[in-house]
Amino acid sequence: MELFNSLIQETQALLEHGRPTVWDYSERDCWTEIGSSELVLQKDAAYELGAAGRGSANYVLFTSSPKLVDKDQVLLYGPDLKDIKGDCDFARIVLLRVGVLDDDSDKVYRILKDIEFAKYHVYPEGYMVRMSPENYREQIRVSKKALKKGVSFRGIGADYIRAYKKDINVLNATVIFLTAPGFDYKALKDLAKKSGEALNTLATILEGLPTDCSICALKGICDEVEGMKELHFGVGAGGADKGHDH
Numbered sequence: 001m002e003l004f005n006s007l008i009q010e011t012q013a014l015l016e017h018g019r020p021t022v023w024d025y026s027e028r029d030c031w032t033e034i035g036s037s038e039l040v041l042q043k044d045a046a047y048e049l050g051a052a053g054r055g056s057a058n059y060v061l062f063t064s065s066p067k068l069v070d071k072d073q074v075l076l077y078g079p080d081l082k083d084i085k086g087d088c089d090f091a092r093i094v095l096l097r098v099g100v101l102d103d104d105s106d107k108v109y110r111i112l113k114d115i116e117f118a119k120y121h122v123y124p125e126g127y128m129v130r131m132s133p134e135n136y137r138e139q140i141r142v143s144k145k146a147l148k149k150g151v152s153f154r155g156i157g158a159d160y161i162r163a164y165k166k167d168i169n170v171l172n173a174t175v176i177f178l179t180a181p182g183f184d185y186k187a188l189k190d191l192a193k194k195s196g197e198a199l200n201t202l203a204t205i206l207e208g209l210p211t212d213c214s215i216c217a218l219k220g221i222c223d224e225v226e227g228m229k230e231l232h233f234g235v236g237a238g239g240a241d242k243g244h245d246h
Helices: 003-015 105-121 143-151 155-163 185-205 221-225 228-236
Strands: 022-024 045-049 056-063 073-077 090-098 127-132 139-144 172-180
Touching: 003 056, 003 090, 003 185, 022 127, 022 155, 045 143, 056 105, 056 127, 056 139, 056 185, 073 155, 090 105, 090 139, 090 155, 090 185, 105 185, 139 143
Parallel strands: 056 090, 073 172
Antiparallel strands: 022 073, 045 139, 090 172, 127 139
């Protein structure tokens, strides 16, 4: 599963000048989960992350390369929850190393979607998540009560890693949080969009596409995401690429 490798490398390039706080994953670090989504009213909230008008991005990238993802860990660029004083920019990026998926492409797509959906089943106490998949954003409302109890990104990240690793196909999970001011959140959102388009294009390829790039509606994303074009021709032509107009 190398389709997203170029996007992982672009993400890492955006982060390379930052100095993150790093926590190795341990299940005992997990923050309290309550089993269902919690409503945190505005009057009970200390602040919001990624609120309207603030930078925000959220995406998941897959790889089978241990060179790109080799640990279960949580990375934080910027202040932790206890140190944030008001509404601020926010991004959450997840890098997942999966086993070599040798099944047919349709099954691989379903496996990746199932893994991705794990994010909808994480319910940290006092940490209300509102996602906007069509806009690749994530907005968080943090309760004053949770802050007093000691909620941190270390625990929240551990919650996500535990959820992802329930799937036997996930070998390693790195969860990255960004709250640093002045970061290029727009660039991260652009990568989030590419990631979403790449996964959706994978599904569309399975339905059969034109083999003439000049008339294909997905030419743009194939050009931008390394490996997409090869996958297209591999699926559409039984692995052969001769006769196609590249």
